[in-house]
Amino acid sequence: MTDKPLVTRGFRGRLRDTDPARLPPGQYVTSDFPVLSAGPTPTSPLARWDFSVYDDDTLLTRWTWAEFLTLPAEDVTTDIHCVTHWSKYDTRWRGVRLDTLFDLAGRRAPFVLATCDGGYTTNLTLEDVLGAKAWVVYQYDGHPIEPEHGGPARLLVPHLYFWKSAKWVRALKLIQQDHPGFWEQRGYHNHADPWKEERYWED
């Protein structure tokens, strides 16, 4: 990063009134909900949808859609921050804490790999997902999540850039060694803290 920002002649920003305690550096607030995905939006019929937790390659537990909806859920209102510079305030979700899922599975490991329909993966440390910091959500703004926004269920890890909130999530794999996910292998930062602007490799 350059120390002193370079002023661009002729440009005039919108000078929104942004609270630096709420808006991470390099972000702007939008009311849109842009979409970032690498390929076609997968469609997963609910009748065939299930959600699994693995210990490495060993299946620990699996829920059908109907079973998943009976797990203890909560409403979450949170700001989200996308690596493409937009942030959206006060998004409302409903879903199950990862704490709950791992308690029910009866296992913990230092790292988690989320795997999704369409073949996407994202990696997280256990520390980043425990303590009411991550959820598997299935409602947005009181409605089922639309497919292009990750429905029927996506991860929600709002304290990290939003690609970590993997869409179309189907399983969590507890692993001993960290393993970079889809975007993390393709130039995006392994950890992704928006407050440190951990956007890309070597950033």
Place this chain on the structure above:
Amino acid sequence: MGGLTWRVARVLDTHQENASARSLHLHVPGWPGHRPGQHVDVRLTDERGDQAARSYSIASTPQGEHLTLTVVRVQDGEVSPYLVDDARPGDQFEVLGPIGGYFVWDAPGNAPLLLVAGGSGLVPLMCMLRARFTRPHGVPAALLYSLRAPDDTLFAHELDDYARRDASFVLTRTYTRTAPPGWTGLTGRVGATTLATVTTRPAGTPEPTAFVCGPTGFVERVARTLVELGFTPDHVRTERFGPTGRTA
């Protein structure tokens, strides 16, 4: 050198592509090079210290420390009106890049190339086409370009020239609102019928790699339709320029 850091870009010259789009030719000292399909983040700072950052695809093939961006004005936007209307030679702003490791095409293997563009989504696909035409025997390529009206056309001469020169490049335009006078080609939104005309291929030829870029709704529809037409999902690479068109 080489890492991803903000670098200073200086505008060398500009080229008006049409009434709402302009190409900016930039000099970026220390630019590490890029692959077709990648983009930069552009950061503008005003004299009050207010900043805005947006992503722009690189239109030009790698040429040392030079790159070209092509920007279409979004009405009432914060960044694009500056780039399309105000920036002039000598102006400076910051760029971070190159970014993107998936929506890229380096002419791997011999899979044909299927490019589907909506509006400004043509820009990264144009970079891929330009790269393909720098080679004497490029893979078969097809571009389906959806645009609202003739006034929105980007790179018209260059595209028509490619199509004339090389029979293994098929150029198809469709106009969604207004077609040019006397137009006998396609009109209307890209759907299964339109896509079928560019995706049918002789038996035994390899499945193309498809790159789809444009507004979110366009990309969603095209990518879904390609899968319905039999494409393997991981042969369909997408980039969505936003917006969703609704505030949800």
